[in-house]
Amino acid sequence: MIWASWSDFFSMGGYGFYVWGSYLVSVACIAGEIALVFNRKRTLLKHLSLIHESTKQEKRNETTS
Amino acid sequence: MSLWVIQRDLLLAIRRRADVLTTLFFFIIVVSLFPLGVGPEINILRTMAPGVVWVAALLASMLSLGRMFSSDYLDGTLEQMLLSPQSLAMLVLGKALAHWLVTGVPLVLMSPVLGIQYDLSADALLVLTASLLLGTPVLSLIGAIGAALTLGLRGGGVLVSLLVLPLYIPVLIFGAGAVEASAAGLGAGAHLSLLGAFLLASLVLAPWATAVSLRISME
Amino acid sequence: MAINWFKYSSPASFYFLAGKMIPLFSIAATILFAAGLYIGFFVAPTDFQQGEAYRIIFIHVPAAWMSMFLYVMMAIWAGIGLAFNTRLSSMMATAIAPTGAMFTFLALWTGALWGKPMWGTWWVWDARLTSELILLFLYIGFMSLQAAIDDPRRADKAGAVIALVGVVNIPIIYFSVKWWNTLHQGATVSVTQSPKMATTMLTGMLIMSIACWMYAIAVILIRTRTIILERERHTAWVGELRGVAQ
Numbered sequence: 243m244i245w246a247s248w249s250d251f252f253s254m255g256g257y258g259f260y261v262w263g264s265y266l267v268s269v270a271c272i273a274g275e276i277a278l279v280f281n282r283k284r285t286l287l288k289h290l291s292l293i294h295e296s297t298k299q300e301k302r303n304e305t306t307s
Numbered sequence: 308m309s310l311w312v313i314q315r316d317l318l319l320a321i322r323r324r325a326d327v328l329t330t331l332f333f334f335i336i337v338v339s340l341f342p343l344g345v346g347p348e349i350n351i352l353r354t355m356a357p358g359v360v361w362v363a364a365l366l367a368s369m370l371s372l373g374r375m376f377s378s379d380y381l382d383g384t385l386e387q388m389l390l391s392p393q394s395l396a397m398l399v400l401g402k403a404l405a406h407w408l409v410t411g412v413p414l415v416l417m418s419p420v421l422g423i424q425y426d427l428s429a430d431a432l433l434v435l436t437a438s439l440l441l442g443t444p445v446l447s448l449i450g451a452i453g454a455a456l457t458l459g460l461r462g463g464g465v466l467v468s469l470l471v472l473p474l475y476i477p478v479l480i481f482g483a484g485a486v487e488a489s490a491a492g493l494g495a496g497a498h499l500s501l502l503g504a505f506l507l508a509s510l511v512l513a514p515w516a517t518a519v520s521l522r523i524s525m526e
Numbered sequence: 527m528a529i530n531w532f533k534y535s536s537p538a539s540f541y542f543l544a545g546k547m548i549p550l551f552s553i554a555a556t557i558l559f560a561a562g563l564y565i566g567f568f569v570a571p572t573d574f575q576q577g578e579a580y581r582i583i584f585i586h587v588p589a590a591w592m593s594m595f596l597y598v599m600m601a602i603w604a605g606i607g608l609a610f611n612t613r614l615s616s617m618m619a620t621a622i623a624p625t626g627a628m629f630t631f632l633a634l635w636t637g638a639l640w641g642k643p644m645w646g647t648w649w650v651w652d653a654r655l656t657s658e659l660i661l662l663f664l665y666i667g668f669m670s671l672q673a674a675i676d677d678p679r680r681a682d683k684a685g686a687v688i689a690l691v692g693v694v695n696i697p698i699i700y701f702s703v704k705w706w707n708t709l710h711q712g713a714t715v716s717v718t719q720s721p722k723m724a725t726t727m728l729t730g731m732l733i734m735s736i737a738c739w740m741y742a743i744a745v746i747l748i749r750t751r752t753i754i755l756e757r758e759r760h761t762a763w764v765g766e767l768r769g770v771a772q
Contacts, residue, residue: 255578
């Protein structure tokens, strides 16, 4: 464990701002992207199920014909 | 075959002379704007000149890319071209060279005059014109790919610039670099030969890629 | 027994295959990220020349590698989609673009933040940073072209052309920027990220790269599944699926 204390860890030898700045943005980007992908999937499923509900009858005709 | 296309396009261009002049005036205005922005200090202007002239040439040729296929697309001649037994790549090569003759050549002829505005030395002007002569056809050829891809899209003009500008960067670097190298006494041989290489490569590859893109856009 | 690879090339069967693979990759990604960060921050020694700032390398280099690797993968999938007219490969290419653009942005951001303490300025017209910026423009060009075209088939093919033209240009751009950079600054600023390379630093970086790779695969597969659903909404199997999904 090369860090004397947690505060030493966060100061990162004076470069804390830069190191944590880049890591925070990286975590934000990755989390953001995951959120975006799931959001896109959820809205799509909601949208599809709406279509599914409203056109249930027509959908059945379409698949049977 | 592409000679027929070039001749036809030149004929069309002469009839709509305004299009030719707008690109040229855009080039002149942009090049003359920079000294107003940067200040009349001659030394700065001289070092800036090649970059400014080249960026202006880039933007001017890109502005007129949209028109390369759109008029034919709207009145249906593009479909005839696709259906014709002639190889589409040759037709596209003709159109790109016609676009170059209409937009590129006036810029090349105009650049020495504008170079004087920036107090460039005689041989720097010569190298600038030579680099533009080699570079502008590459701009038209690569631009043809972008124009073909964004045919008939809304907001196509902006999209073409977004697609094509990254691909123009090597031409810009070596074009402006040629003048700077000759000014620094290193001689512009290397840069001009590289520009020549880009020209040959794009002469071969770009029409084929544009033909593929046209077929995709016209499906 | 010849495995019938083409079974998975149809969107329907790929959808379920991807469904099974995503948890695997996401778990692998989380484990590797944790291990990489632990090594990066707690095991790797302080760099005698750059102090602690060099620890940004653990995210900067993997992100840069991923941005280039993903662009090449995108071009390959787009090329296959164009050549063999397989819808699924074009969907993969469309799915890769956002993740690739994200990694390029990350590489630029962490590069700038690392440049500040080391070179004193946020942005240096260094050959690598500049070509990374141009790579970001290529990604944005690809995504905006695909967004501008409504018909998915044409969007796929048009995107494929611009991706292939882009991938042909990447080496040209890289070398011309390298040449341009040396011309301007005389001798290139020798960017020694850090003296190569204490073993723990290297292992930390490699683990982080693999973690980024796993993460990228997981996110791309999820996005591909969403695209499959978007484009196959009228097919029967999506119909049943939705029946099940409620």
